Amino acid sequence: MTKHPVFKPDPKLDLVLERTLDVPRELVWTAWTTPSHIPHWFVPKPWTIIDCEIDLRPGGIFRTVMRSPEGQEFPNVGCFLEIVPNERLIWTDTLLPGYRPAEKPFFTAILTLEPQGSGTRYTAIALHRDAETRKKHEEMGFQEGWGTVVNQMVEYIKSKMS
């Protein structure tokens, strides 16, 4: 596409996590889009992922089930919107798979991977409908949670995928 990207984070509404990772973006992409890799890094330990379903196409399902250390389960269902291998992954919980409007819309996630030397410039953006939802997401621990799982992902890539 020659035009500018259609998404534009707004500091009043959105949350952004940026990191430089010393692993190649192709491995980051694979870690993010493969159901068998996800459980190894996707939630801060000692939480676990006990199920993951990925249909990697626009409208396809992105489903995970988290389990707390106490054994409570939290399913998350989202819908993929854009898939540009090794570059950009966009999904939202505002829609269910197949584009049906969801009952409890919360955010859209945009993951961008750019090459930086032999590593990766990693940008995760969460788009919200209003400042209140942004604040709620921040208080739920967006920075800490997404930051922790990036570290877990890099460690996993280095020890198991490289």
Added chain:
Amino acid sequence: MTKHPVFKPDPKLDLVLERTLDVPRELVWTAWTTPSHIPHWFVPKPWTIIDCEIDLRPGGIFRTVMRSPEGQEFPNVGCFLEIVPNERLIWTDTLLPGYRPAEKPFFTAILTLEPQGSGTRYTAIALHRDAETRKKHEEMGFQEGWGTVVNQMVEYIKSKMS
């Protein structure tokens, strides 16, 4: 794509309008995706469209402003999700352009065009989050409204575009 389409209408949640049109689908596609054509058919007369903006790519804007016979204006803003020229157009008001979750999500629209002889099999589907929203859309006059504008579109294509 070789897999089945990701969307699946559910009679309890969704609304479907099907028609066979005696105009070629390439012209239907052009009428639906060109801002200068939209005002000629997109709302039941004597309502009018006084503005239209189309950025035909995933995440792009689909904006129209309707004006009632009494002069009241009703803006509608949606986000394109899938664009397969002459075949399939999907957009939603659940997301704003650039994939930001919208404040008042209502429905996702799926327009499918299939060749039928020299004409077009035209299917418009509205996906909703629950039966209540479906009912509301039905009571707003989905069948009548979408049916009327299809007739207006065919008339416009025959008189001005053919």
